[in-house]
Amino acid sequence: MNLNIMGPLAVNELISMDTNLLLAFFIGVGSGFVLESCGFSSSRKLVGVFYGYDTVVLKVFFTGAITAMLGLLFFSLFGWIDLNLVYVNELFLWSTLIGGVVMGAGFITGGFCPGTSFCGAAIGKKDAMVFIIGLFIGVAIFMAGILCGRDYTRPHS
Amino acid sequence: MKDKNISGTRYLNPYLSGVLLGLVVLLANFISGRGVRASGAIKSAIVAGAEILAPHHHGNAAFYKEYAAMHTGNPLNSWLVYQTIGVLAGVFLSGVIAGRLKLKTEHPPHITSRRRLVFALMGGILFGFGSQLGRGCTSGSALSGMAVLSLGGFISMMAIFGTAFALAYFFRKNWI
Known part of the structure; x- marks a missing residue:
């Protein structure tokens, strides 16, 4: 069939x-x-x-x-x-590596990653909710940087 | 410290959970041609907000152009946003069933809630920034990337967990 x-x-x-x-x-x-x-x-x-x-x-x-x-x-x-x-996922070597290092630092500092912070927040963890506020700030800072003309995501392809 | 002692509740077997999670990623690829993602939802929300606040401002930025090409229509009407709403619903459901639904700040007894929240905020900022730089977080880049054997997925995974492990010593007082 x-x-x-x-x-x-x-x-x-x-x-x-x-x-x-x-x-x-x-x-x-x-x-x-x-x-x-x-x-x-x-x-x-x-x-x-x-x-x-x-x-x-x-x-x-x-x-x-x-x-x-x-x-x-x-x-x-x-x-x-x-x-x-x-x-x-395409490989952008340096942005993946440096991005990963920054994320790793965020992981040990904040105790979550984005997906798991959604998990924590949905069952009432205040630390997860604050982490999500941080995510918004972090993404916004990056996007503000992009708007100022620096595209960090494409140093290598 | 055993699994169940931290919160006093029992969790699903990790290997069974892993298989189930893998099947979800497989299903996502089978249906939509992409794995699961998380940090992109934050980006969608910010792009939607930016369009309301400054509709013409971002017209020339490559970042937005690429984003707009990948996501036609309203940024909040995308696959990722529906998936994220689903995640919140699924988590809530599991929390209800397991009796883990409770408003609280989780931290080890020897540190204050305030300290935990300050570090959570800093960690969120770093992770948010890093996820844009690395083109995806633990879900979209590492987990889903490894599932499709993307080299970037493996590098992402090693960089995230390697760095966290390397820095763990300096942050030990926050956790143990």
Whole structure:
């Protein structure tokens, strides 16, 4: 039986834009539910990996990446998804490296990353809410810099 | 310190969580051709705000041009924004089921709430700035990037976790 359904569904226009947005909501629900269930809404659990008292971050993160990786590989082998149409993050070496270093400093200082701060905030963690305020300030500072004519994101390609 | 001692509640097995999270990322790629993201939602909100406050100001900036090309229409009407609203709903649901819904500032007993919040704000500013520089945060660049075997994803992951680990010693009094 060949139903001729090939992902990505939205890119191949097999589903409408509205359906795509509705599914985006449910994908969000799925990821939010999983992240909260395993403890990503707690900064002390997240940061625990850097002090050796809690390794949940590494376990979840790498298991997740490997699962998605293998899934995409098999989907591609079965002809269920066209990997050429899947977005692959381009490499901007220096901005990725320096950005990662700044994010790492933010992680150990603030105890969250953007996704996990949404998790914390949604169950009432005030520290997560304040972290999100910080995110807005940080993104705005960067964008103000861009407006002043400096495009930091393209030092290398 | 065991997992459950920090907040007094039980969490889902991390490996099972990882598999489920991976399936969500797989599904996102299968449906929309992109993985999950987080920091982009903040950017969308700010772009939407900037358009209201200064509709013509940003017309020439490359950053906005690229953004506008990728996101046609209202910045708040994008895939990412629906996904983020979903995340908040999913988290809330899990919080209700597990009984973790509570307004509080989480910090170790030996530091004050105020200190925790000041550092949370500073960390947020750094992470926000870094996520724009690095073109994506832990979700969009590291997790989803690694899932599609993007070299940038692996570099991002190592830079974020490596730096946090390297700096952990200096911030130990905030956490342990």
